[in-house]
Amino acid sequence: MSGAVPAAVTGIRTVLAARTSSHTAVLVVALRGGHWPYSCGLASTIRGLAPRFSAAGAEVLLLAAEPVGRQSAIARTWRLPFRWLPEAAVEPIARELGAWHEASGRALDSLGLLGPDGGWILRQDFDNPGGAGSAEPMLAALRRARLSPVPAPVPAETIPPPPTDTAVLDPGHVARTLRRALTGAEHLAQSLPPSPAALTADRTRLRLALYLRAVEDTSTAIGSI
Structure with missing residues (x-):
């Protein structure tokens, strides 16, 4: 069985x-x-x-x-x-x-x-x-893995409809949040002496900068920044 x-x-x-x-x-x-x-x-x-x-x-x-x-x-x-x-x-x-x-x-x-x-x-x-x-x-x-290409996804609409779900953050709000977090991470990374904590702070800074650039691209496209 x-x-x-x-x-x-x-x-x-x-x-x-x-x-x-x-x-x-x-x-x-x-x-x-x-x-x-x-x-x-x-x-x-x-x-x-x-x-x-x-x-x-x-x-x-x-x-x-x-x-x-x-x-x-x-x-x-x-x-x-x-x-x-x-x-x-x-x-x-x-x-x-x-x-x-x-x-x-x-x-x-x-x-x-x-x-x-x-x-x-x-x-x-x-x-x-x-x-x-x-x-x-x-x-x-x-x-x-050397795989064959697949069709790219169809881009989303440039201007989405007004959000109806308040539990979903709009990209403009996210960009502002990430900017504040990035400022704090940059300050922390610069103020710490060489240490594992400083390395973590710098990695956090890099991730926030990467995310912010991507979200700003979205925000700019839909005019919410």
């Missing part, structure tokens, strides 16, 4: 089934949610890199413990041209990424690159303040 299929296996099958082709890799973008400025920063960064991921053979899929209506609001407000994974995949895939927050029942910001065969090529934690927040390692790993 066979046992139940492990949740992780079911989650991976769900991701693979969501692809448009069985020959592509999948970049899973796990987000805390529409209320979290850093999630907007990560999502905006990936939006800017989308053509490069497509050229290297990966589709981008989003994952968050948010109701469907809020997922739609996030995609519209942040101008994300990506599809969402279904709710059933959220917890098992977030656990596979080491990004499931038990107390809140949410995924944490992270990336996972799933190969065409369903094996993880690379997983990155983007919730750790000591991480620089760059997705370049994902692109490098994807290029090494």
Whole structure:
């Protein structure tokens, strides 16, 4: 008598089934949610890199413990041209990424690159303040897989409709929040003597600067900055 299929296996099958082709890799973008400025920063960064991921053979899929209506609001407000994974995949895939927050029942910001065969090529934690927040390692790993290009996602509308969900931060608000955080991180990085804490502060500064540039691109395009 066979046992139940492990949740992780079911989650991976769900991701693979969501692809448009069985020959592509999948970049899973796990987000805390529409209320979290850093999630907007990560999502905006990936939006800017989308053509490069497509050229290297990966589709981008989003994952968050948010109701469907809020997922739609996030995609519209942040101008994300990506599809969402279904709710059933959220917890098992977030656990596979080491990004499931038990107390809140949410995924944490992270990336996972799933190969065409369903094996993880690379997983990155983007919730750790000591991480620089760059997705370049994902692109490098994807290029090494030597996959065929996939069609680029259709760009989101230049001007999204007015947000109807107050739990989703607009990019202009996120940009202002990130600027304040970046100012604090720069001051801290400059004031600390050489130490592990100084290294963490500098990595935080780099991540905030990267996120801010990406969010400003979105904010400028929709006139919310």
